[in-house]
Amino acid sequence: LADEQGKYFSALENLHRTLDFIKPTTTPNDRRSAASLPLIAPSRLTSRLRILNNMGLLYHKMSDYERAYRSFTEALAEQDCAAEIANVHNDLGRLEFEHANYEKAHRHFTQAVELAKDNERVAEFKQHLNAVNQRLQVNTSVGTIKNE
Structure with a gap:
């Protein structure tokens, strides 16, 4: 180790x-929407x-x-490019997921999927989004049982 x-x-x-x-x-005030980002990486x-x-x-x-x-x-x-930003959202989602910050993980995985629509990694990002959705469902069900 x-x-x-x-x-x-x-x-x-x-x-x-x-x-x-x-x-x-970029500067802090120079933010472009995801729609305006190129789909492929610059040279x-x-x-x-x-x-x-x-x-x-x-x-x-x-x-x-x-x-x-x-x-x-x-x-x-x-x-x-959108693909690179999608990778970061996916990696940040994984970090949040591992720390049980499921709502934050969900937001980042959703962003990754939206940005990577035409990317070969979109299937992987969707798997991560599905995993966090399942975890959120379980937590909601457990919370409902505890509150009854």
């Missing part, structure tokens, strides 16, 4: 250094969104919820 943790820290250091070289694609290979999302995934693997959440939400503030 320590060896894996060391690799994660090294990867995070590299991602932080890379992030310093890539300009932000650049690496984006701030992708780096921030990868950082979130690493923090998630390291069980650092706060930093993972912060990295994912910073990624969502970036402008990129």
Whole structure:
């Protein structure tokens, strides 16, 4: 485990250094609707969104919820193609699901499905949405039984 943790820290250091070289694609007041986002990635290979999302995934693997959440939400503030934003929503939904934040997970999985309509990963995103829907149904049923 320590060896894996060391690799994660090294990867995070590299991602932080890379992030310093890539300009932000948006300012806080420069938000476009999902409908105006391109469906395919721009010609650049690496984006701030992708780096921030990868950082979130690493923090998630390291069980650092706060930093993972912060990295994912910073990624969502970036402008990129719909498919990349869908990936971030899916990853953030998985983080919220694992922490039993099912309503938040539902919102993110729903966004992922909506943004990835024509993406090959939409089936995976729909599976995650179905899983959280089932969990919400179970919780609602249990809550109803407890309240009776």
